[in-house]
Amino acid sequence: MVVDLQESRKQIDEIDRQIVELFEKRMDVAANVADYKIATGKAVFDKEREEQKIDTLRHLAHSDFNNKCVAELFTQIMAMSRKFQYSKLEMRKSDSRLEPYDIVDDIRRDNIKVVYQGVPGAYSHEAMLNFFGNDVRNMNVDTFREAMEAVSDGVADYAVIPIDNSSAGMVNDTYDLLQEFNNYIVGETYVKIRHCLLAKPGATLKDIKCVYSHPQGLAQCAAFLDRHKDWHQKAYLNTAMSAKKVAEDNDIHQAAIGSANCAGEYGLQILEDGINSSACNTTRFVIVSRKREFIKNADKVSVCFEVPHKSGSLYNALSHIMFNNLNMTKIESRPIPEHNWEFRFFVDFEGNLADPGVRNALRGISEESNYLRLLGNY
Numbered sequence: 001m002v003v004d005l006q007e008s009r010k011q012i013d014e015i016d017r018q019i020v021e022l023f024e025k026r027m028d029v030a031a032n033v034a035d036y037k038i039a040t041g042k043a044v045f046d047k048e049r050e051e052q053k054i055d056t057l058r059h060l061a062h063s064d065f066n067n068k069c070v071a072e073l074f075t076q077i078m079a080m081s082r083k084f085q086y087s088k089l090e091m092r093k094s095d096s097r098l099e100p101y102d103i104v105d106d107i108r109r110d111n112i113k114v115v116y117q118g119v120p121g122a123y124s125h126e127a128m129l130n131f132f133g134n135d136v137r138n139m140n141v142d143t144f145r146e147a148m149e150a151v152s153d154g155v156a157d158y159a160v161i162p163i164d165n166s167s168a169g170m171v172n173d174t175y176d177l178l179q180e181f182n183n184y185i186v187g188e189t190y191v192k193i194r195h196c197l198l199a200k201p202g203a204t205l206k207d208i209k210c211v212y213s214h215p216q217g218l219a220q221c222a223a224f225l226d227r228h229k230d231w232h233q234k235a236y237l238n239t240a241m242s243a244k245k246v247a248e249d250n251d252i253h254q255a256a257i258g259s260a261n262c263a264g265e266y267g268l269q270i271l272e273d274g275i276n277s278s279a280c281n282t283t284r285f286v287i288v289s290r291k292r293e294f295i296k297n298a299d300k301v302s303v304c305f306e307v308p309h310k311s312g313s314l315y316n317a318l319s320h321i322m323f324n325n326l327n328m329t330k331i332e333s334r335p336i337p338e339h340n341w342e343f344r345f346f347v348d349f350e351g352n353l354a355d356p357g358v359r360n361a362l363r364g365i366s367e368e369s370n371y372l373r374l375l376g377n378y
Contacts, residue, residue, distance in 0.1 A: 026077070027084060034085040038092070044085045045367050050078050079316065083323050086363045090356070098353065098362065098374065101292040107187050108157070113137045115147045115156035121258065121265035122240035123191050127285040128160040131189040142237055144173050148181045151290050158186070159288040165193070167278045168219040170332050174286070175346055178375055179304050179334070185376025186294065187287035194281070195221050195257050197272040198243050203252035205271055210234060212242035213257035216283075221257055224275040231255075243268055287378070294353060294377040300329070301351050301358060302375040305365055306336065306344045314345065320364035321349050324357035344371070353377045 037044055058071040109132050116124040119140055128138060139156060141147050147159040163174045178185070195217060199208065210232045211218075211225070217239045218225065225233060236242040236256075243262035246254045255271065256262070263270050307313035321328050330348040335341075351358035366372045 023077070027081065030081040030084060031088075033081075034088045037085065038089060043367070044082050044089065050075075053078070075312075079319060080323075082367075083320065083360070083364055086320075086367065087356070087360045090359045090363045098359065099292065101294055101353070101377075103296050103354075104293050105296055107287065107289075107293075107295065109133060109136065112157040113139065113155075114158045114160060115139050115141060115150040116160045117141055117144050117147050118238035119240045119244055121243065121262040122238050123193065123259060123283060124160055124162060124238070124285065125240065126259070126261065127162070127189050127191045127283075130191065131160065131187060131285075131287060132158075142241075144171075144177055148177045148183060148288065151183050151288055152181050154290065157289065159183075160189075160285050161288060162216070162283050163188075163286045164284045164330075165216055165220065166280060166282045167276065168216045171216065172334065175332060175334050178286075178288075178346075179344065179373065183288045183290050184292055184294075184374075185286045185302055185378055186289045186291075187378050188300075189285050189287070191283050191285065192281070193220065193276060193283055194259065194274055195239075195276040196260055196263065196270045197224075197255050197275055198246065198258055198263050198266075198268040199255040199271050200246065200250060200252050201267070201269045203255070203269070203271065207252045208255045208271075209253040211255045211257060212236045212245060214239050214242070217242070217257045220276045220278070220281055223277040224272070240265070286376075298352050298377040299350055300348055301353070301362075301377050302346070302348050303362070303365070304344060304346050304371075304373045304375055305369045306342075306371040307369050309339075309342050317345075317365050317369055318347070320361040320368075321347070323364075324361045326351050326357055326361055346375075351377075 054071050054074050057074050058067045061067040061070045114128055114132055114136050116122070116128045116138065117140070118124045128136065141150060144161055147161055150156040151159045161174050162171050164170050208231055212234050213236060215235045218233050218235060225231065236245065239258035240262050242256035243258040243266045246256040247266035247268055257275070260270060262268065305317060307317050318328065326349045328347060328349045332346045333343040334346070336344050353359065362374065
């Protein structure tokens with residue numbers, strides 16, 4: 001039997017038209033449901049009800065394949081219905097799930113104190129100067145945790161902390177601390193990284209037996225270090241602190257990976273310049289404040305959330321970003337210490353908290369996740 005393709009397509013077109021018509025009728029009824037839930041305060045997402053409904057509908061299909069397809073189809077239809085209901089809820093400003101925050105024209109740069117991790121010459125120090133200017137009052141600490149504590153305790157107004165590197169990826173500690181502390185990202189800045197091998201004046205490559213740097217610094221120079229497999233690599237708190245240690249130890253067998261600024265700062269010589277594996281190596285730093293203040297023209301949103309440990313949960317959460325036409329620019333995951341093999345997710349997407357689409361997306365993620373925290377809009 002020869003199939004008439006054009007006739008089949010005409011039939012599909014007619015069926016699709018009917019599906020659209022029925023879908024719109026269903027959404028009209030869903031609007032009534034939304035009004036009822038708004039009036040009574042009933043939750044939009046009724047997981048048990050939806051699972052029972054889908055189980056009933058899928059058994060109306062006449063094959064195993066269609067059974068599965070019907071379940072997926074109505075899962076999506078119900079998800080779209082919820083998104084519509086969330087948008088109606090979010091239009092009621094008094095019912096917004098966002099905590100109060102202040103909108104400012106710009107981040108303050110006068111009469112403030114900024115903390116960074118490391119010592120003068122560190123890339124964090126350079127990032128601070130890039131963002132706040134050379135005259136900003138500042139203090140330095142040994143660890144990222146101490147920097148976050150300084151902001152949280154009011155000792156400093158802002159902290160400058162590395163969060164991602166274009167070659168070595170995420171800075172794990174920073175993501176964990178952003179979730180742990182009640183601080184907020186209010187800005188970001190980028191620093192082009194050019195690592196050098198630094199040593200005491202008079203030392204040569206043949207003298208080196210041990211090289212110090214931050215774990216990210218070592219990772220970013222992996223190709224260079226692979227050519228010197230006899231060197232002992234030692235992770236240290238910071239690239240600049242590594243340079244300072246080499247200078248203070250006064251040992252020609254030691255070297256540090258750091259910036260050219262570190263060489264001048266600590267009286268070291270540059271044995272090799274530009275040893276990072278990627279010439280495009282760049283680190284992103286975030287500006288962190290204890291205040292919930294976001295600049296008026298902010299265009300990036302950062303959130304952290306946890307979802308149920310079951311199939312489709314992450315997809316459902318991210319679908320709110322896609323449905324509201326928002327561009328997700330980054331996603332990372334970190335283990336949840338209390339739950340083995342479960343993870344919390346960190347997501348960046350483009351947008352401003354004043355945008356209805358952003359608020360709708362955050363409402364949806366909040367309703368359907370175990371936990372959601374807005375990390376910043378900057």
